[in-house]
Each structure stands twice: as C-alpha cells, then as structure tokens.
Amino acid sequence: MRVDFHVHTSVSDGRFAPEGVLALARRAGIESLAITDHDAIEGFDRAAARLAEETAGSAAPLRLVAGVEFSTSLDGTEVHVLGYFPAGFPAPLRDFLARAERARMARIEEGVRNLNRVGVRLTVDDVARQSPGRAIGRSHLARALIATGVACTTADAFRRFLSTERGLVPAPANAAGDVVARIREHGGVAALAHPPLDRVDAILRALVPLGMDGIEVYGKRRRGVDQLYLETLAREYGLLKTAGSDWHGHGKLPDLAGVDIAKDHIRPFLERIGHGEASRASRT
Ligand code: AMP
Ligand code: ZN
Ligand code: FE
Numbered sequence: 001m002r003v004d005f006h007v008h009t010s011v012s013d014g015r016f017a018p019e020g021v022l023a024l025a026r027r028a029g030i031e032s033l034a035i036t037d038h039d040a041i042e043g044f045d046r047a048a049a050r051l052a053e054e055t056a057g058s059a060a061p062l063r064l065v066a067g068v069e070f071s072t073s074l075d076g077t078e079v080h081v082l083g084y085f086p087a088g089f090p091a092p093l094r095d096f097l098a099r100a101e102r103a104r105m106a107r108i109e110e111g112v113r114n115l116n117r118v119g120v121r122l123t124v125d126d127v128a129r130q131s132p133g134r135a136i137g138r139s140h141l142a143r144a145l146i147a148t149g150v151a152c153t154t155a156d157a158f159r160r161f162l163s164t165e166r167g168l169v170p171a172p173a174n175a176a177g178d179v180v181a182r183i184r185e186h187g188g189v190a191a192l193a194h195p196p197l198d199r200v201d202a203i204l205r206a207l208v209p210l211g212m213d214g215i216e217v218y219g220k221r222r223r224g225v226d227q228l229y230l231e232t233l234a235r236e237y238g239l240l241k242t243a244g245s246d247w248h249g250h251g252k253l254p255d256l257a258g259v260d261i262a263k264d265h266i267r268p269f270l271e272r273i274g275h276g277e278a279s280r281a282s283r284t
C-alpha cells in the first residue's frame with residue numbers, strides 16, 4: 001500500500017498549501033496520510049476541512065491523521081519527534097504549539113543576531129518575508145541568505161551557517177523528553193523522525209523509557225543495510241514502525257509519491273492510529 005506519515009506544507013517550510021498537498025496525495029494513490037508540519041497543526045486542520053467537503057463526492061478513500069513534527073533538543077543535539085493524534089488534535093497542545101511558534105521566532109532572531117556578528121548583513125524581516133506560514137525556521141533563513149546573495153544553495157547555507165554544529169542558530173527550545181511525555185499524555189503516538197544512524201541508539205535509549213512508541217523506518221533515503229538496522233532497533237526496543245517521505249515539495253516537480261510499503265510492516269502502527277482494518281470494518 002502507499003502511505004505517507006511525514007509531509008510538510010506551506011504552513012511550515014513546505015512549498016504547497018495543505019489543500020494542494022491533499023490533491024497531490026490523491027493523485028499519487030496515497031491511502032493513508034499525515035501532514036506533519038514543524039510545530040504546527042494548521043496544515044492538518046485545513047486538509048481535514050477539505051477532505052470533509054470532498055467526501056460528499058465520490059473521491060477515492062483517503063484517510064488522514066493529525067500529525068505534528070516537533071523540533072526538540074536532546075543533550076545539545078537536535079531531535080525531531082513526530083506526534084500522531086488519532087482522536088483529533090488536543091486543545092491543550094494547541095497552546096503548547098502557540099508557545100513553540102514564538103520560540104521558533106526567538107530562535108531565528110537570535111540566529112540573525114549571531115549572523116550579523118560574524119559579518120552577514122541580514123534582518124529578521126528578510127527571513128520573515130520567506131515564511132508565509134506559521135512555523136518560521138532555518139529553511140526560511142536559508143532562503144533569505146540565498147536571496148541576499150550570501151549563500152548559493154540551501155545546502156551551502158546549512159553547511160556554512162545553519163547547521164547545529166556551527167552554533168549560530170540555537171538548538172530548539174523544547175526538550176525531547178518533555179515533548180514525548182506530552183504527546184503520550186494527550187493520547188498521541190510519538191515516533192522518531194528520520195533517525196540519524198550514528199545517534200539513533202542513544203536517542204532511543206533516552207526516549208523509549210519516556211514513552212517513545214515508534215520509529216520512522218521506511219522512507220526515501222533509507223534502503224538496504226540502513227533499513228535493516230532500523231528494523232532491528234524497532235524490534236529490540238519494541239517500537240511501532242512507521243513510513244514517511246519528509247516531502248517538502250521543493251524539487252523541480254510536485255513529486256509527492258509517498259512510501260510504497262507492504263502492509264504487514266506498518267500494520268501495528270495503522271491499528272494504533274485508527275487506520276487499520278478493524279477500524280475500517282467498524283465504520284462501515
Ligand atoms: P528548523 O525547523 O528551523 O530546525 O529547520 C529544520 C528544517 O530545515 C528541516 O526540516 C529541513 O527542512 C531543513 N534542513 C535541515 N538541514 C538541512 C540541510 N542540510 N539542507 C537542507 N535543508 C535542511
Ligand atoms: Zn522542514
Ligand atoms: Fe525533520
């Protein structure tokens with residue numbers, strides 16, 4: 001089956017509006033979808049509203065689950081935690097995201113100050129102009145650096161100025177453990193996004209005891225031995241395996257394709273988010 005549980009929209013740093021992403025997902029034949037913007041839920045809200053309008057017609061079945069990709073810090077490194085909320089997005093977490101949105105802006109302001117200090121001429125307005133949605137971030141900072149002629153590509157901007165190691169943009173404000181605990185407290189499923197192979201074991205050792213439930217094993221960039229390693233870790237830690245492409249839509253074409261995956265690999269995750277066969281049968 002074709003699924004995608006990790007997709008960005010223009011609400012954070014993706015290119016396409018949530019309604020457009022929904023249309024692209026349909027075109028790709030994706031059956032089960034999560035929009036997971038950085039520290040923001042508006043993309044899901046908008047896609048869900050569009051989906052509710054469509055269901056009146058005869059569109060192919062597509063299931064949507066509320067998702068967020070939380071930016072967090074763990075021992076000074078950056079960890080992205082995916083949160084999925086089968087019963088809808090809980091109100092208290094909306095307040096949490098409002099605070100996260102302000103923290104993201106403060107982080108960019110500090111990043112701009114540090115860039116100014118090392119001789120880069122750039123203003124917060126230059127960055128804000130690149131960010132039409134809610135969740136401003138380093139991708140927008142990269143675009144501003146390109147627009148002002150300081151960097152030539154996004155990769156160049158990240159390598160020279162924006163990587164965590166470079167230390168110019170501070171680490172995310174929220175602690176990974178707090179975010180995992182909060183997701184669980186509100187009935188969500190917490191999964192590790194795009195696991196960094198060199199740190200994944202340490203991250204799981206720290207976060208599984210706090211309630212981390214899953215790990216993104218299947219995605220565009222993971223194949224062969226790397227995928228086997230993640231499957232092994234999922235088994236050892238007793239984690240749900242998820243699938244997501246982390247698509248942002250910045251390529252030459254609107255090439256959202258999702259992840260083509262044998263259902264058996266992700267069945268426990270599908271059941272957990274209410275997209276399993278049992279829940280389908282009970283709805284009809
Ligand atoms: P932020 O949410 O501000 O920490 O930014 C994280 C986002 O920046 C990621 O989701 C990617 O979209 C983007 N990103 C991170 N590292 C790189 C990189 N080396 N090259 C291009 N984009 C990157
Ligand atoms: Zn992103
Ligand atoms: Fe991420």
Ligand code: FE
Binds near residue numbers: 006008069193246
């Ligand atoms: Fe992502």
